[in-house]
Amino acid sequence: MSHMPASLFDHRLVRGLLARCGEARAMRTGVLIAALAMVLGGCVPDEPTAPPQTDIHLSEYVVSGDSIALRIPLNRTERTGYDNQPQFTRDGTALLYTSERGSSTDIYRMSLSNHTTRPITALPTSVYSPTPRTDSTFVVVQVEDDGAQRLWEFPLSRTAPVTPDEGALLLPEVEPVGYFAWADAEQLALFVLGAPHILQWGNVLTGRADTVRVDIGRSLESRPQDASVSAVQRHENAPDSVLVAYGPDEVSVYAPTLPGEGDHTWTREGHLLMTSGTALYQWHPNAGSWREVYDWDPATPSRLAASPTENRLAVVVAPPEE
Incomplete structure (x- = not known):
C-alpha cells in the first residue's frame, strides 16, 4: 500500500x-x-x-398476449473477464458492450449474424456504457486523464477502432456522469454521481442539464414507444419505484421495483422487464404484479437490453460464487 x-x-x-x-x-x-x-x-x-466476472447471454423471447416467454439463453462472451453493459445498435444487427481485456476497458461490437466480436475503441483511458445515438454514431462515458467522467460521441460505421481525436465532447459542464439513456437524438437522462446520485435531463444542442430527481438507481432506460426515459427512484422508508420521465418537469411513477439494483429494460412491444436475485421478471400493469420469466439459478443476472427491431434480449450474467 x-x-x-x-x-x-x-x-x-x-x-x-x-x-x-x-x-x-x-x-x-x-x-x-x-x-x-x-x-x-x-x-x-x-x-x-478489478471489475467482476460477467458474461453476456443472448436469447429470443416470444410474446403471447401480455406475457413473455424466454428461450434458453446462450452465453456469447464466454471467457474470464468483464463483459458488461450491452446495447443493441439501432438496426438490431449488432451488440455493443464494455469489455476489460487489459489495464482499461474498451467497447466491443458483436455481429448478431455470426457472433464475431471486434474492438471499436482504442483509447488510452477507460470507456463505459456504449449507447447508439444515431445509425452512425455512439456515445460513451469516458474516464478522462484528470479523472473526469463525461460523455463523448464517436463514429460507429467503420472497421478500425476509433481514436481519441475522432471524439466529440457532449455536455462539457456535466460530470461525473455514471450512466445515461437517450429520449431522442437531442435529449437524454443522466445518472450523475453524488451523495445521493442525481437524475438530470440534458439537451446536447443547448448544453443545458436540469435536475429531475435525487437518490436514483443506476438503471436508466429509453422507452421505445415514446420519447421518454425510465429510472429507479430510491426511497428510505418505502419500496423503490420505476419512474418514467418525459422531460425535466414531467415525471410519473410506473411500477414498484423488485429487490436488488432495479436493472430493467423495455421491449419494443412496451413490456417492462427487470432482474432480481437469480431471475428475470415482467411487470403486468393489469395484474399490478411482477411475474417470473426465466431463472438462471445459481448464476445472477443484472443489466439487460432489448433489441429495437427483433424479439431478442441481452442479459449480463455473473457466475455463481465459489
Whole structure:
C-alpha cells in the first residue's frame, strides 16, 4: 500500500473507484465507505478494484398476449473477464458492450449474424456504457486523464477502432456522469454521481442539464414507444419505484421495483422487464404484479437490453460464487 497525507487526497480517486466498480448501489455503500476510509486513513490502493466476472447471454423471447416467454439463453462472451453493459445498435444487427481485456476497458461490437466480436475503441483511458445515438454514431462515458467522467460521441460505421481525436465532447459542464439513456437524438437522462446520485435531463444542442430527481438507481432506460426515459427512484422508508420521465418537469411513477439494483429494460412491444436475485421478471400493469420469466439459478443476472427491431434480449450474467 502507498500512503499520502489526507490533506493531499485527490477527490478523483473516489470517482475512479466508483467508475471501476460500475455498480451504483455498491457505490452508495461499500465502495464509497472504503474510499472515505482511505481518505481518513491516508492510504491509496496500489491497483484499482478489478471489475467482476460477467458474461453476456443472448436469447429470443416470444410474446403471447401480455406475457413473455424466454428461450434458453446462450452465453456469447464466454471467457474470464468483464463483459458488461450491452446495447443493441439501432438496426438490431449488432451488440455493443464494455469489455476489460487489459489495464482499461474498451467497447466491443458483436455481429448478431455470426457472433464475431471486434474492438471499436482504442483509447488510452477507460470507456463505459456504449449507447447508439444515431445509425452512425455512439456515445460513451469516458474516464478522462484528470479523472473526469463525461460523455463523448464517436463514429460507429467503420472497421478500425476509433481514436481519441475522432471524439466529440457532449455536455462539457456535466460530470461525473455514471450512466445515461437517450429520449431522442437531442435529449437524454443522466445518472450523475453524488451523495445521493442525481437524475438530470440534458439537451446536447443547448448544453443545458436540469435536475429531475435525487437518490436514483443506476438503471436508466429509453422507452421505445415514446420519447421518454425510465429510472429507479430510491426511497428510505418505502419500496423503490420505476419512474418514467418525459422531460425535466414531467415525471410519473410506473411500477414498484423488485429487490436488488432495479436493472430493467423495455421491449419494443412496451413490456417492462427487470432482474432480481437469480431471475428475470415482467411487470403486468393489469395484474399490478411482477411475474417470473426465466431463472438462471445459481448464476445472477443484472443489466439487460432489448433489441429495437427483433424479439431478442441481452442479459449480463455473473457466475455463481465459489
